[in-house]
Amino acid sequence: MDAALELLAQRGQEGVTLREITDRAEANVAAVSYHFGSLKALFDAAIEHALERYLDAQMNAVASLDPAAGIEDLAAAFAGPMMRALAAGGRELAVMRTVARVGIDPPQGWDRxxxxxxxxxxxxxxxxxxxxxxxxxxxxxxxxxxxxGLLNWLALAPIGAELTAEPAEQIERWLVPVLAGALHGSPAATSRASARRDSQRP
Known part of the structure; x- marks a missing residue:
């Protein structure tokens, strides 16, 4: 699956052959047929595995937050896996771009x-x-x-490629406040939401 994901991230599904994957993984074609059934099923399993790892990393980061953590700390934890990929560039970012495409538009049947x-x-x-x-x-x-959605867009848009030229500290300094703002909303909107809820109480 790692070999399939790496080649898939580099060239897309149309540009990768089963032979290339098995050569890179030092496996045989029969093993792919036995375990996955088809090249498409192997691609799906590889992307799903990468997406699951991304979600696990996100969830672990959020779970490790101190109870006193603020919204910017939450934003940093939530964006951590993507920021690391943007800072690393190369294969790690290529894989994240593949994951981001699926996150934005999951194929039918991807409900696991x-x-x-x-x-x-x-x-x-x-x-x-x-x-x-x-x-x-x-x-x-x-x-x-x-x-x-903003994180997925950053992985795919030209601005994400621009960020890869910046050090990790700069990526965090720019990105975390933007995400924190999206999560926090404006104080006026929060006050209106609170007032609206209060007015609906008996």
Whole structure:
């Protein structure tokens, strides 16, 4: 799967042959057929595995936050895996770009990781809700999904390639406040949401 993902990230599905993958992995074609059934199934499994590792890294970073951590700390934990890929460039960023494409537009039938996506958002929402008690769950979820979309877009857009020329500290200094702003929203909007909820109480 690692060999397939590396070649896939470099050239896309149309540019990679099964023979190239098996040569790089020092495996035989029969092993791919036995374990995966087809080249497409191997690609799907490799991308899904990379996406799962990305979500696990995100969830572990959020789970390790101190209870006193602020929204910028949460943003840094949430963006950590992507920031590391942007700073590293090369193969790591190429793999992240492949993962980002799937994150933006998952293929049909890719529902195995749906529960993990939901858990990841719940973990972030739990931390965020303690910092923003006036914002309801639906809005928090919207902000989190927007922040995730921004990270995926950065991996794919030209601005992401520009960031790879910057040191890791600069990437964090630029990116974390932007994500924190997306998660926090404006104080006025938060106040309006709180007032609206209060007015709906009996």
């Amino acid at each position: 990781l749906a529960a993990k996506f939901q858990q990841s958002r719940r973990d972030v929402a739990e931390v965020l809700s303690s910092k923003l008690p006036g914002v309801d769950e639906q809005e928090l979820n919207f902000r989190i999904r927007c922040a995730a």
